[in-house]
Amino acid sequence: MTVRNLDLAAAAPPRPMSRLIAPAALLALALATPLLSDYALEIGFRLLILLTLAEAWNLLAGYGGLVSLGTASFVGVGAYVLTGAVNQFGWPYWAAIAAGGCVAALLALGVSKAVFRLRGLYFTVATLALAEALRLFMVNHQGFGGATGLFLAVDPPGLRHLFWIALSLVVITTAVMSVATGSRFSILLRAVRDDEDAAAQIGVRPFRIKLAVFMLASFLMGLAGATQGLKLGAVEPYGMFGVQWTVNVLSVVIIGGQGLRAGPAVGAVFVVALSEALADYPALHIAITGLIMILVIRYAPRGLVGLARTRGQRMAPLS
């Protein structure tokens, strides 16, 4: 019991005011949607998809200690499942998107034995191998359109409609994150992250906790991938299983602040703004992202949010 109490104290629940920021921002975005221009919707859609992915990755890495380089696997699977469900079975969008999330979670379940067998950074390398293996398989296997990919048999919905879908994804993700980071589960998760053996000693089952968080994050990534596939109206392995997804999500969370609730949102805005500023120089853009990542890891290990927080505490030591 004492252990749990200690953990609760260490968890430092967010102040009531800051808890309202995310819902208020989402509500404001929802209300403003009819007013947004096509350009704003386009950027907004990208931001929201990236935010969903980053929240999921943050849950996995920041709260669960499971640093994944396999984001692309779950994005790709979500997009392909959506295309398959719509083309083959004529499912409505929402059901196809949900199916994308579910199959991504099942993929996580399927590979869990391999990726969790060894601790620590082997998870990272194994997830990277998974993404590359899936990409190579989709390129070479002719069953899913091979290297050219598949087209969505029906017209994708309009931009405003897609924006709404992406916004609902973020709402779902925010709800999931609130539950996952504010409940008993979050304590178990942190216990496993910080010391797997000690957690096992006091009766936590590390494998189950890790599997649950891996499946949950993969589900969210699958939803985001499916929505992206719906927007593109076509899927092909180089784009949907591309390492670019992994790089983007990683840089968002590392720059924003790993393991911090506001990290992904701040990071996503930063990364999307940077990509817009350097839109004409794609290679340079990625190189600069890498450089910023290295600098942040070195000088601000808790990202921009962590940096702002330490600054704030220094200025007002009593608050």
Add this chain to the structure above:
Amino acid sequence: MLSVDVIASSLASGFLLGGILALIALGLSVALGVMRLVNLAHGELLICGAYLSSFLMAATGMDPLAGLLVVGAVMALVALPLQRLLIAPLAGKGMEAPMMTMFGLSIIVQNLLQLAFSADTRTLEAPYTARPVSLGPITVPQVYLIGFVLSVLIVGAVHLLVAHTSFGRALRASSADQEAAAVMGVDVRKVHAWTFALGAACAAMGGVLIGTAFSFTPSTGGSYLLISFAIVVLGGVGHILGTLVAGVAMGLLQSVGAVVFGDGYRDLVGLVLFLLVLALRPEGIARAGKTG
């Protein structure tokens, strides 16, 4: 139906290429074993070696394999300040920070190479690259045989370095117990710096051999990184002879995969094998897994 000649030649090619893969994996293995560094930029170090060799060829007309040691030495000298700048300041901050830093480096290098040399496919041309050599039913490109021999020689040299020199003793001591080694007067920071340089040199020389036997682009490094990891897992971290055996086994299995499923599946076979080994028999790396 495939003829016996084709199958035998393909397996022989796989065996020989496995030696080159072992050299590449060795570089990753020493960094992981000694520095606990998951070097996600290993593939880019390899590609840098290939570009360096192509630059050397264009500038001096030197044969790529004659320039092999030059490329290795230059990359080692480039790696030393890189390690001091990027990795050394992160000592004591866990394994994740250096790993992510190397990931950042890998995307920087990949994209700078693309800006400098475009995404075009390149090869390192030499008179022996296309010339075949035959033994009975087996026919393989001569360059595979040369690459294999050179790789085995370099792996052997690294083995001698680690097993029989004072640097090797310091390296083994730092690998086994960093604090104890430091207490006994080993300059662990220096050992780490030279270990990183050694790993980079292995990668770069492997890159030259890959460049002569195959082709390369700025973005081909990633798949060699993963195949190297699979070999390290199979052979055991820091186990030099194990790495050689695992490299050859990987080369053979990739060739079997290419014969059975088609050439596009070559790399996929290695990755699936890696995931299977992790799921079923991870004992080869159990020691490093615990410390990580």
